[in-house]
Amino acid sequence: MKTLYDKLWEEHHVTQLGSGESLLYIDRHYLHEVTSPQAFEGLSKKNLKPWRLEANIATPDHNVPTIRGNDFNSEKIKDEISKIQVVELDKNCNTFGIKQFDIKSSKQGIVHVIGPELGYTLPGMTIVCGDSHTSTHGALGCLAMGIGTSEVEHVLATQCLKVSKLKNMLVRFEGTPAENVSSKDIVLYFIGLIGTAGGTGYAIEFAGSYIEAISIESRMTICNMAIEAGAKVGLIAPDETTINYVREKSFLDKESLEKAEDYWKNLNTDEGASFDNEIIVDISKIKPQVTWGTSPEMVVNYDDEIPTPMNASEDNKKNIELARNYMGIQDQSKLSDLVFDKVFIGSCTNSRIEDLRQAAEIVKGKTVADNITEAIVVPGSGMVKEQAEMEGLDEVFKEAGFIWRDPGCSMCLGMNPDQLKPYERCASTSNRNFEGRQGYLGRTHLMSPIMAAYTAINGTVGEPS
Amino acid sequence: MKSNSEGLIINGIVSYIDRDNIDTDQIIPTEYLKSIKKFGYEDYLFDGWRYKDDGKLGVKKEERDINKDFILNNKPFSESKILLTRDNFGCGSSREHAVWALRDFGIKAVIASSFGDIFYNNCFKNGVLPIYLEKNQIEKLFSLVKKEVVELSIDLQKRIIFLNNQDEINFEVDDHLIERIIYGLDDIDITLKEKDKISNFEKNRKITRPWIYANE
Numbered sequence: 288m289k290t291l292y293d294k295l296w297e298e299h300h301v302t303q304l305g306s307g308e309s310l311l312y313i314d315r316h317y318l319h320e321v322t323s324p325q326a327f328e329g330l331s332k333k334n335l336k337p338w339r340l341e342a343n344i345a346t347p348d349h350n351v352p353t354i355r356g357n358d359f360n361s362e363k364i365k366d367e368i369s370k371i372q373v374v375e376l377d378k379n380c381n382t383f384g385i386k387q388f389d390i391k392s393s394k395q396g397i398v399h400v401i402g403p404e405l406g407y408t409l410p411g412m413t414i415v416c417g418d419s420h421t422s423t424h425g426a427l428g429c430l431a432m433g434i435g436t437s438e439v440e441h442v443l444a445t446q447c448l449k450v451s452k453l454k455n456m457l458v459r460f461e462g463t464p465a466e467n468v469s470s471k472d473i474v475l476y477f478i479g480l481i482g483t484a485g486g487t488g489y490a491i492e493f494a495g496s497y498i499e500a501i502s503i504e505s506r507m508t509i510c511n512m513a514i515e516a517g518a519k520v521g522l523i524a525p526d527e528t529t530i531n532y533v534r535e536k537s538f539l540d541k542e543s544l545e546k547a548e549d550y551w552k553n554l555n556t557d558e559g560a561s562f563d564n565e566i567i568v569d570i571s572k573i574k575p576q577v578t579w580g581t582s583p584e585m586v587v588n589y590d591d592e593i594p595t596p597m598n599a600s601e602d603n604k605k606n607i608e609l610a611r612n613y614m615g616i617q618d619q620s621k622l623s624d625l626v627f628d629k630v631f632i633g634s635c636t637n638s639r640i641e642d643l644r645q646a647a648e649i650v651k652g653k654t655v656a657d658n659i660t661e662a663i664v665v666p667g668s669g670m671v672k673e674q675a676e677m678e679g680l681d682e683v684f685k686e687a688g689f690i691w692r693d694p695g696c697s698m699c700l701g702m703n704p705d706q707l708k709p710y711e712r713c714a715s716t717s718n719r720n721f722e723g724r725q726g727y728l729g730r731t732h733l734m735s736p737i738m739a740a741y742t743a744i745n746g747t748v749g750e751p752s
Numbered sequence: 753m754k755s756n757s758e759g760l761i762i763n764g765i766v767s768y769i770d771r772d773n774i775d776t777d778q779i780i781p782t783e784y785l786k787s788i789k790k791f792g793y794e795d796y797l798f799d800g801w802r803y804k805d806d807g808k809l810g811v812k813k814e815e816r817d818i819n820k821d822f823i824l825n826n827k828p829f830s831e832s833k834i835l836l837t838r839d840n841f842g843c844g845s846s847r848e849h850a851v852w853a854l855r856d857f858g859i860k861a862v863i864a865s866s867f868g869d870i871f872y873n874n875c876f877k878n879g880v881l882p883i884y885l886e887k888n889q890i891e892k893l894f895s896l897v898k899k900e901v902v903e904l905s906i907d908l909q910k911r912i913i914f915l916n917n918q919d920e921i922n923f924e925v926d927d928h929l930i931e932r933i934i935y936g937l938d939d940i941d942i943t944l945k946e947k948d949k950i951s952n953f954e955k956n957r958k959i960t961r962p963w964i965y966a967n968e
Contacts, residue, residue: 434870447950
C-alpha cells in the first residue's frame, strides 16, 4: 500500500545512483528571471543544451513593474538592474529556444498562476522551478517542489533532479468552515500549529472533507504555503474537481484527455497506506487568522491577544520579543489596536480570480479608510486580470479607492517598485512576513483576501462584518 | 578521485547569531537577487542586520552605515569561517544566493539545530557544509562562544568537530553530500553518465503518458 507521494516518486524514478540518491524525471520545469540567469550561464559554459526544450516554460514575474499600460516591453523597465534581468531572460529564452510568456504577452503572470491556468500543469506530473512556492502545483496532484539555481541548471541539462526521498505526512482538514474563513486561514492556522519547521523533511498530503469540498484555487493556496510549514512538497490527490479544472484549461485533444483521465482517476493514496506522521484538524472552529510577527507561525485569531514574552515558553521568549520589536508592537494588546498604512492583495498565494472575487464582494460600495495610504490589487496573471475586468471587479476596486495593477509578484517580495517604506504596516495576502520582505523595515501582517479587504475598509484588523 | 585537501578540514573562528528561524530573506534580501552573477555577494550577507541603512545592489560596504553591534562587523568575527545558530536556519525562499553570500563572505560551515530543506541542499552545491546537532549541543556551543572567542576545527572525513579544549562533537551527514564538498564533484557530469537510462525512461514515458508531451 502506497501513498500518493510514493506513487509519484516511483512513477518518475529513473535510477538509483551509487551515492544512494535517485534521479527523478522532471515533466515540467518553470523558469523566471531571478533564479535562471546563472543556470543558463552554466549551461553555456559547459556547452550543453536543454535536454527537452518543451518541458520548459518561462515568464518574468518577480522583477516586473506593475504599472505598465499598453505597448510595454522589457526595455522600458526604469530600474536599470531589474531591466538587465528581464532582458536576460528574453535573451536566454531566444538563444535556447524556450517558450516564454514575455512581458508583452497577455498571458504573462506569476509563474505559479500561469502554469495551471494555461494547462501546462497536469495531474501526476513532476514539476520544479527555482522558486520555493512551486509546491502550489501540488494542488493538482503533482509532485512539485522548489529548487536552487544549481538544480535549475541540472534539470535543464539532464531533465532530472538528483534527490533523496522525503517522509510522508498526512494532514486531514475535517469539517465546514465558519463564515469569512477561507483556505488561507486554514493553512495559516495549520502553520501556527506545527510551526515553520514542522514539515521539514516531509511531503505533506492534504486531505479530508474540507479539501474535497473546495476549489482548485483554494487548494493551491494551501499547497502554496506548505513550504511555510517547512515542507517543500504539498500535494492533494486529483478528484472530480481537479479533472473538471483541467478539462477547462487544457490544450489536450479529447482523446488524450480521456486517456489521461483514466490514469488520474486512480492516482491517490491506497487505503491503509501508512504515513510517518498524521494530523487531523477540525477546521469548523477556526476563526480568520492574521499574523502578528516576523514568521508565518506567529499567527493568531484576528481577535486574540498578541503573544507577549511574559506568557511564552522559555525557548520562545526571545523570538517573541524580537518580533514584537521589529513589528513596532509596544503596549497594543490586539491586532485591532494597530493602525495600518498599506494593503496588498496579490501574490502566488492569493491573486487568482476567486481571491479577487472574494475581496471585491467586501469592498463593493465602500471606501478605503483614510489612514490607508495605498491599497493595491495585483492580479496574478494577464488572464486573471482580463477575467476580473470582464466581471467588472476592477471597477469595484477602483471605486473603493484601490489601485488596479498589471500582473507580477509585486509587493509580496518588493523586488519591483512596489515596496513598503520603513515602519509602514501592511495587510498582505502574500505568504511571508519576514523582516524586510516587503521593503526595508516594513511590517507585514499576512491574512486572507477577505480580511485584507476588511482591513482596507476599516483601516485596522476589525470584525469581519 | 582526487580530493581537495583543503576541503578535508575546516579551521576557523566561530561567529554566532542567537536566533531561531533565520530565513533566506535575512541571509540575503531580495534586492540583491537582481544580480545575474554567481559571485560577489559578500557585502550583502545579513544585510538588514549588518547595516543601518537600506542597501542597493552595487553599493559597496565602505559606502554603507555599518551596524557596529552586529557580530560579523567586528574582529575577529569578520574573518569567521564557521557560523553558529539555532533552529530552522535557511527556511523560506529557495534563493541559492543565500549560500553564495555565505560562501563569498568566507563561511565554510554553518552549525544549527535544523535547516530549511532547500537551503540545506543548496549548501552542498557550493562547498558550504551545514551541520545539524542536537539542541543541547547547540546550547553548549552557545555557552562557550558567548564566553570567549572560540576556534573550531571540523574534520569532514571523520565528521568530528574539535573544540578548543579538546572536546569533540560527532556529527552526521550523508556520504554523497559530504563527498561533493571534499571532491568538488559536478552533479551534471555525474548524472550525464546515466544519460542512456534517462533517454530510455523518456522514450517509454512518451508511450505510456503521451499527454505530458502534447506541447511538442
